[in-house]
Amino acid sequence: MLKLKGLTKRYATGDLALNDIDLDVPAGQVLALIGPSGAGKSTLIRCVNRLVEPTSGSIELDSKDITNVRGGRLRQARRQIGMIFQNYALVERLSVMENVLSGRLAYVGFWRSYFRKFPQSDIQQAFELLERVGLETMLDKRGDALSGGQKQRVGIARALMQNPKLLLVDEPTASLDPKTSRQIMRLICELCQEQNLATIINIHDVALAQQFVHRVVGLRAGEIVYDGAPDGLSPEILTTIYGEEDWSADKHDDDQGASEAKGPDVEAALLGGHP
Amino acid sequence: MPVEIVNKTPVWQRREPLQQRLIWCGYFLALMLFLLCWKIISDNTIWEFLTDAHLQAASLIGRMIPPDWSITGSLLLPLWDTLNIATVGTALGVLIAFPLAFLAARNTSPHPSLRAFALAVIVSSRSINALIWAILLVTIVGPGLLAGMIAIALRSIGFVGKLLYEAIEEIHPTPVEAVTSTGAGRMQVLAYSVMPQIMPAFAGITVYRWDINIRESTVLGLVGAGGIGLQMNAAINNLAWGQVATVFVLIFATVIFSEWVSAKVRHAVI
Amino acid sequence: MSQSPQLLEPRIIAAKSGSWRPKPKISNVTLRWGINAAALVYLVLLYFSVDINWSRVAQGMDRGVAFMGSFLTPDFVSRGGEIAIGLRESLTMTFAATVIGILLAIPVGLGAARNIAPTPVYFFCRAIIALSRTFQEIIIAILFVAMFGFGPLAGVVTLAFATIGFMAKLLAEDIEDAQRDPMEAVRATGASWLQWINYAVQPQVMPRLIGLSLYRLDINFRESAVIGIVGAGGIGATLNTSINRYDYDTSAAVLLVIIGIVLMSEYLSGYVRKWTA
Numbered sequence: 001m002l003k004l005k006g007l008t009k010r011y012a013t014g015d016l017a018l019n020d021i022d023l024d025v026p027a028g029q030v031l032a033l034i035g036p037s038g039a040g041k042s043t044l045i046r047c048v049n050r051l052v053e054p055t056s057g058s059i060e061l062d063s064k065d066i067t068n069v070r071g072g073r074l075r076q077a078r079r080q081i082g083m084i085f086q087n088y089a090l091v092e093r094l095s096v097m098e099n100v101l102s103g104r105l106a107y108v109g110f111w112r113s114y115f116r117k118f119p120q121s122d123i124q125q126a127f128e129l130l131e132r133v134g135l136e137t138m139l140d141k142r143g144d145a146l147s148g149g150q151k152q153r154v155g156i157a158r159a160l161m162q163n164p165k166l167l168l169v170d171e172p173t174a175s176l177d178p179k180t181s182r183q184i185m186r187l188i189c190e191l192c193q194e195q196n197l198a199t200i201i202n203i204h205d206v207a208l209a210q211q212f213v214h215r216v217v218g219l220r221a222g223e224i225v226y227d228g229a230p231d232g233l234s235p236e237i238l239t240t241i242y243g244e245e246d247w248s249a250d251k252h253d254d255d256q257g258a259s260e261a262k263g264p265d266v267e268a269a270l271l272g273g274h275p
Numbered sequence: 276m277p278v279e280i281v282n283k284t285p286v287w288q289r290r291e292p293l294q295q296r297l298i299w300c301g302y303f304l305a306l307m308l309f310l311l312c313w314k315i316i317s318d319n320t321i322w323e324f325l326t327d328a329h330l331q332a333a334s335l336i337g338r339m340i341p342p343d344w345s346i347t348g349s350l351l352l353p354l355w356d357t358l359n360i361a362t363v364g365t366a367l368g369v370l371i372a373f374p375l376a377f378l379a380a381r382n383t384s385p386h387p388s389l390r391a392f393a394l395a396v397i398v399s400s401r402s403i404n405a406l407i408w409a410i411l412l413v414t415i416v417g418p419g420l421l422a423g424m425i426a427i428a429l430r431s432i433g434f435v436g437k438l439l440y441e442a443i444e445e446i447h448p449t450p451v452e453a454v455t456s457t458g459a460g461r462m463q464v465l466a467y468s469v470m471p472q473i474m475p476a477f478a479g480i481t482v483y484r485w486d487i488n489i490r491e492s493t494v495l496g497l498v499g500a501g502g503i504g505l506q507m508n509a510a511i512n513n514l515a516w517g518q519v520a521t522v523f524v525l526i527f528a529t530v531i532f533s534e535w536v537s538a539k540v541r542h543a544v545i
Numbered sequence: 546m547s548q549s550p551q552l553l554e555p556r557i558i559a560a561k562s563g564s565w566r567p568k569p570k571i572s573n574v575t576l577r578w579g580i581n582a583a584a585l586v587y588l589v590l591l592y593f594s595v596d597i598n599w600s601r602v603a604q605g606m607d608r609g610v611a612f613m614g615s616f617l618t619p620d621f622v623s624r625g626g627e628i629a630i631g632l633r634e635s636l637t638m639t640f641a642a643t644v645i646g647i648l649l650a651i652p653v654g655l656g657a658a659r660n661i662a663p664t665p666v667y668f669f670c671r672a673i674i675a676l677s678r679t680f681q682e683i684i685i686a687i688l689f690v691a692m693f694g695f696g697p698l699a700g701v702v703t704l705a706f707a708t709i710g711f712m713a714k715l716l717a718e719d720i721e722d723a724q725r726d727p728m729e730a731v732r733a734t735g736a737s738w739l740q741w742i743n744y745a746v747q748p749q750v751m752p753r754l755i756g757l758s759l760y761r762l763d764i765n766f767r768e769s770a771v772i773g774i775v776g777a778g779g780i781g782a783t784l785n786t787s788i789n790r791y792d793y794d795t796s797a798a799v800l801l802v803i804i805g806i807v808l809m810s811e812y813l814s815g816y817v818r819k820w821t822a
Binding site: 161 | 449450452453455456457458459460462463466467468472475
């Protein structure tokens with residue numbers, strides 16, 4: 001479904017964020033992208049839908065090259081790529097329904113969207129998605145009245161409103177507590193299976209990733225250093241990805257139960273999903 | 276370091292010595308500048324006039340009290356005109372300032388040259404007082420309400436434009452990113468992610484400017500641009516200070532009223 | 546999901562069948578229509594009460610074009626002397642008035658902050674602020690010119706008076722918004738009132754006070770261009786004369802000078818704010 005060839009991104013500051021990335025994601029596969037902060041995970045998924053312009057290399061979506069498309073063609077491409085954000089990225093002053101319907105913007109004209117005159121089928125679909133994520137009674141609530149987990153559910157519904165072929169997920173659980181994190185991950189993975197979507201999930205929490213995904217790609221300093229099954233993540237491989245650390249020591253430490261998968265701290269991240 | 280060792284005992288000072296000296300230098304220069312300014316002003320002042328200033332003030336106030344209430348009726352229509360000048364002027368100004376702010380904000384401006392143009396318009400409009408615009412416009416479109424309305428509008432463009440483009444630059448960028456990533460068009464991104472975020476600020480700024488404009492439009496009549504200022508000017512020229520006092524009382528009441536309305540509306544939208 | 550259908554609101558049922566409109570901003574129907582009707586009535590009244598002499602407007606269009614054009618050919622030279630004198634007077638008035646105004650505004654502002662001032666002082670200071678803020682600078686200038694005679698002194702007093710109201714109000718609001726805990730902590734050390742202000746209040750409001758002072762300096766300069774019209778000195782007199790003579794090239798030059806100085810002061814205050822932040 002998605003094919004990246006030699007993707008490279010060098011920022012104007014001179015930092016090389018991505019170096020010659022080759023990646024192939026077939027439909028229906030859920031792929032977790034792990035790596036330390038600054039490894040280029042965020043840049044990689046933002047290059048795919050061209051929120052960040054890659055310096056060189058090519059992006060192929062559904063066998064169509066979208067590396068250099070502009071204007072209407074770019075919007076056509078983006079419409080096929082749903083995106084879910086770390087901080088939910090809801091428009092907080094719009095209602096839940098408006099937030100979900102904004103996933104259809106690329107399908108309707110400006111004036112229709114301005115006057116909120118969406119087709120009946122769109123509204124039905126939005127309602128079904130809200131039902132699927134368990135928020136149909138909240139449709140008139142404003143975005144800022146929701147809890148973190150609810151906001152992320154609205155974010156998921158918005159991404160799926162696009163009827164995407166590819167889903168990009170940027171740290172979906174970084175701002176959530178461990179229980180909600182698992183619920184959100186399960187929801188995302190189930191929906192991907194149901195709709196046969198190719199999915200890339202950026203995630204810090206390795207344990208959580210191992211539980212839900214089919215394939216793990218480890219990124220370090222803009223290069224792929226691991227690509228394989230979740231079970232293959234041995235301590236040696238984690239060391240190559242994240243650097244030196246005792247990966248087994250704290251596994252039985254009771255204090256760590258309180259740590260939530262919050263920041264870039266690898267240790268906490270590893271144990272975040274630990275019951 | 277602010278802590279120095281003098282005679283083997285640490286001495287704490289609030290600032291480093293050099294920094295402290297620079298600050299004193301700054302104060303000294305400011306004082307010198309102030310004295311220079313004062314001298315220039317003093318040279319241009321005929322101080323003999325001031326010996327009876329307190330008598331002047333006393334007689335002025337004496338002639339203002341009691342206000343001449345008999346003209347109140349004839350002031351109501353000019354007051355209504357003043358209100359209209361402020362309201363229509365604000366509306367016109369906001370209408371122009373709104374798109375201008377989007378051109379001027381770094382994150383929504385389509386092109387750097389358009390941004391420079393918008394910023395130039397905003398600063399020009401902000402620099403020049405409504406009364407000066409009014410003097411100009413009276414010579415161009417003739418005395419009356421229209422000159423006042425346009426003058427108020429011209430001054431409001433810069434004020435509303437500046438505050439609004441600053442509000443646009445301060446929005447959260449992630450919702451914008453999210454709506455862009457759905458494949459929405461440029462205008463849709465503005466309508467769905469930028470507009471909802473700036474609407475409260477926009478309403479607040481508009482009402483705030485309307486409140487200021489009420490004050491400004493009370494004096495536009497001094498230069499012939501309509502409203503209650505015309506009556507005030509006539510009364511001053513006739514040295515009818517009792518009538519001037521009546522005008523002042525009405526202006527005071529109107530300003531209080533507009534402040535009340537503005538506070539109510541701002542409270543409602545935020 | 547667990548809610549039974551009869552508990553669902555009508556809007557949710559409607560959305561299920563695919564019809565949904567955003568909720569109106571004002572939920573009270575009477576109020577919503579009341580506001581709409583009031584707006585309509587106002588527009589009708591406006592239409593009948595504003596009388597514009599369009600033929601006069603049409604006549605003036607040549608002058609409008611001439612004025613626009615003169616921005617491209619501003620004449621700084623032929624009345625250069627008058628511009629220079631007016632400008633010097635404006636700048637000196639601005640600086641002197643801002644300094645005096647701020648020095649006087651600080652005690653008034655302290656007195657007008659509810660959390661640190663006793664009630665009688667509070668009301669007295671608030672009264673000063675209200676008086677100073679209600680009337681336009683130009684009205685105050687007329688009164689002071691009547692008292693002090695023509696010249697820059699009346700201008701300085703006017704601008705200083707207006708500065709007091711502006712600065713004191715904002716300073717008082719800032720003090721009222723200051724954090725309470727440090728204020729209590731310093732008071733708990735047994736500090737005197739002045740020490741308390743110096744250690745607990747001043748550090749909290751100082752950056753904003755500096756920012757506002759620079760902003761007021763900017764405002765006072767712009768106002769100084771206006772009060773000259775009623776004889777209170779400054780560049781306003783030069784400008785007024787040139788406009789009344791239809792000498793638009795000189796007017797444009799004066800306006801450009803004002804715009805330039807305001808622009809400069811804006812850049813400068815940006816820098817100062819960075820240093821003091």
